[in-house]
Amino acid sequence: MELVTLADIRAAAALIAPAVVRTPLLRFDEGLWLKPEGLQPVGAFKVRGAYHALARLPEDVRARGVVAYSSGNHAQAVAYAAKLFGVPATVVVPDTTPRVKVEATRSHGAEVVEVPPAERESRAHELAASLGATLVPPFDHPDVIAGQGTIGLELVADLPDVATVLVPVSGGGLISGVAAAVKALSPATRVVGVEPELAGDTAASFRARTLTGWPAADRARTVADGLRAEPSPLTFAHVLAHVDDVVTVPEDAIADAVRRLAFRSRLVVEPSGAVPLAAYLASPTPRTAAIVSGGNVDPATFLTLLA
Template sequence: MVDITDIEAAAERIAGHVLRTPTVPSPGLSALLGVPVTAKLELLQRGGSFKVRGAASKLLAMTDAERAAGVVAVSGGNHAIGVAVMAGALGVAATVVMPKSAPARAAAAARRAGADVRLTEDMASAFALMDQLQLDGLTLLHPFADPVVLAGQGTVGLEFGQDAGELTDVLVSIGGGALISGVAVALHAQRPGIRVWGVETEGAQAMTDALAAGGPVTTTLTSSVSTLCAPTVSQLTYDHVSTVVEEVLLVSDSDAMQGTLDLADHAKVWAEPAAGCLLPAARRVLDRIGPDARLGLVVCGGNIATADVLRTSGTPS
């Protein structure tokens, strides 16, 4: 298990390489949900998501030989961008493997940052190619099965705990689970008694399935929220979530898309559906715990085009 000292060490390691993103009260979301809401705006991070934190943490912890070999990563979108941005900044060759279903703008952003982008038919074959490229000699930079990456993502929670006012409950979306694992560890260390809730979309429910099975299992991916579509979680993230997270909530793709539009209307931020899914989940949390809640939302990324959301949500563009 990663602990707060690991996250604090990651924060020192990546300082100067990533942004300390804003933590702000949201009057619009507070009015919408009926309780005070504070948002951690990780969509304003370099590369448009929190992913550069874990990438920087891992790249800076590698040996010279590991960096010289070049790195390989697999991604549904944001990890590819994060690895490409940080590898480019540090002069490390990066190969990122992505399914064809990943947003085209994410693949283009990774290429612009200097990465060699390999596209595969689906996420399962993307992970398989990643494994093969690692066997061929590239250094693996895994999105969620590495404690150094997890500690880097946990710096989001470290900053949130330091910068926010009163919080009772924090919601974090889950793909492979490194972000929520690190955030929960950091917040619990700083604010004992706080509750951290995970959110997945139906058809991208690798953590929900793992919790039901008692460990990581392979999940059939059908969600349109590609940045949450990990085919399985890792033992590392399962161990953290099963220990330090209150519960994982499932929401529909359509509710996640509507959440993105609600974030634009009420919070005045353009976030991807991987963050939009937090709003329908927040309403369910409030139904359980009542009106005395003080909510925190980790707005994890903003790498989606307006046309993509409008088309998927059925809204005329």
């Protein structure tokens, strides 16, 4: 299987520069730095991969529109990118998606179709076929992976002696790109995936060195609603090639990390984005960077986590 390369990621960085925020590294404590991707236009790193995927489409293909399915942040990212390119977007989201994500997606001008979680992928394929549009998958695509990998480039540029990078894992697009970039630039840096214990399918697969599917109902138990997907063969191949470990954190540690990010680092972070900090706090190591992947949290959920 062909993996995304450093050259792919560098090319992506040039293409996406006009559409993304060059996020700074923020110091959390003596050992930890944060990469606050919630500051992106759609409130999550997903804009990097989505915009890159659209930028790579031939103009006449892109003009026929794009379709996306996602638990929310990818949908917003595709809607945002489509708006920038002036092309139509249709996004299929599970009907369990937080309202804030649905409204934000609509606010970017996309048509939103809410379906039962199990049907979202098939409905997206049907819609793309009927519209003549291009499906932009949330993680299972080299262009999406290369876009997310630009975070790794920025991270190593800003902190060249980084010893450990902690990355949330769901479908694996983020860690695939970040690990490809970081390992190419700094082979001694450890890249560690982090999952909720309640959606620890990739940690189990990593130990088994083969994809061990978990039922969607099991993965849906975690409060980290952005981490309920599972890797594809493509992303898992990147994990096996580049990632040093995949660890898990309990739900109460995720909530605690959300609170600390709010009041110590002044960031509104969704539970999925707080998972790497939870791993760091359980086992602090020097010169560590945590990718705080996004900040799209329902106000009610956020207030409950802070209280």
